[in-house]
Amino acid sequence: MNSNSGHAIAGKEPACTTNCKNAWIVSSAVIRGVSHIDTDIPCQDSVNFKVIGSWFVGVVSDGAGSALNSHFGSKLAVQVIVEVLEKEVAKRNSDNDMALMPDVISDAIAEARARLGDNLQKDETLEDYHCTVVGIVANEQGSVFFHVGDGLGIASTADIDKKQQTVDYWRKTQLSLPENGEYANETFFITQENWREHLRCIVISNPIDVIVLASDGPMALLLQSGKPNNGFIDVVLEHLGRTDAQDERDTYVDRILSASEVDAITSDDKSLLVATSPKVRGLRAHHPVPPPEKAEIESTARLSTISDTPSQLAPIQVPTLLQRINTTRLSFAVLLAILVGSLLVWLLMRGMHSPFTNHEEQISEAVNSPSSNSKFPAKKTPLANTIENIQLNSSTDSKPFGEEAIISGEDNSLHLTKTKIKLPAAGETRPVVPESE
């Protein structure tokens, strides 16, 4: 996936395979925004993370749309920051004081700036590489958020909800919120001279179990009235908890971000990283979530995904749909179908007088008393057909948004063939940024 530069970095350093049971489980995806695709601007988001023993280091960076090379800026930033922090935490015990971390983090960002500065081309300044940073360093004792500019961090301690007997992911939550100017599209970057004034660190001195990092694109999905949007994140967390394979988890996050619903919220690049501690696995093991939800999420993701990656789509699960349709609703559907059908046939018959006159009585009878509809052909509609139709309807319901967006983009590009700034294509390598060693 070309647009997935940050993700590719993350992929080089697999977080945890099944044999390290005491480490964080991390899933992430970076999706190029619709407006970036339309205007031929590369994906400017990058994600990188590393699990080092019981430590976790994760960073999301979002390059400024206004800066020529911000996609390289964000890529190098996440790479260098994780590198530096990895070396630092490797020297430490997990009971080290988290309050000391902000200095180390500050050094890591300074190093990223220095590396960007070393590689500036002629006539370039750091401003051409503008990028934000939101990240976290965590171990089983505590954690530290660090943040310059916009994007979002959520960290939380999980526990068992004793009443519901389910996992409560949000027992004690800490947010790292974006810093904007008056206007939503103005924010602060590590590439600004005064970046230290905008570096915000939050030290959390209790163990955390859930980490969510996001660029500003998908932020609206994750918050509701200033709190984690459980309706969204819990569903994602539950599903990730049931999925064992790393690539399947990443694909799921990818799908969730690619859903057409998200295009209504943002046309910007979208990055999301979700990490859970070993404790969450333990909690889930004792309080498993009933299986039907899995099918619900699978089919939901399928229905709401823009159809550009058909190979990733889950198969339609008609049996589970069957299970889910409760009998009352089903019989109501069938009854209505029969009613509408009989009305249509009746109208048809009325239009075609002679040969059917002797049926007319029969049909009008069926219309007037739907309970005695045994004579009526519409009733024979097989159950599976009815369900298929419903399924199709809901799938077309959710599609047009995404498709329209893409169509209009093509329209626009006709009128915007030449942009003032000429950007290199996504994925193109440039000497500016050294490839990771």
Added chain:
Amino acid sequence: MSIQEPKPNYNVNPSQRTPCILVLDASGSMDGEPIDQLNQGVRALEVELKNDATASMSVQLAIVCVGGPAGDADIMQDWTDAGDFSAFDLTAGGYTPLGQGMEIALNMVEEQKEILRSSGISYTRPWIFMISDGVPTDEWRDTAARCRDAEENRKCVIFPIAVEGSDIEILSQFSSNPPKELNGLRFVELFQWLSSSLRGASRTAPGEAIQLPSTDAWAAVDA
């Protein structure tokens, strides 16, 4: 009939708005082909914005008409989300009270920011898009100074567009952005450009210049 699908709550109300106000010259000199093309342009804007999932929900529009049969400058369209906007035809006539029109626009921008702020909705810097083919017929100098002031204090961005026949020297006094001259009557291309510029309001550090798509499709080539 559809089944209730249990799905992650996508929370589809975007948390951000991009306000844009059009100050359109409908004075007598715009009569005929120019006003027809302008009307077509506004219709194109409606279509383009509605075709974009994000823009239809995040862009907010308002229209102030300068001149027209009533002769005054007046609000023809109060703030509305692009998804709810329906284009309508302007009729040309009367003078060009551009100062009055811009005064109304500046006030509307501040009022709207206040409403968005108090509703907890974030917003990008509002745009005032000023299109004129003539010479202001009212006391425009004070307003022009107020416009430049508002821009300097980053309250809004003003884009003056000069239709053939306008006094570019005067229009240039309404903004720190030099007026762009419309190539012939390419209003449709102009409004298509506006639509895509509004969609991609890209991020900057406070105080930095914003990047816009190329204006080649509609602007006259600078000498």
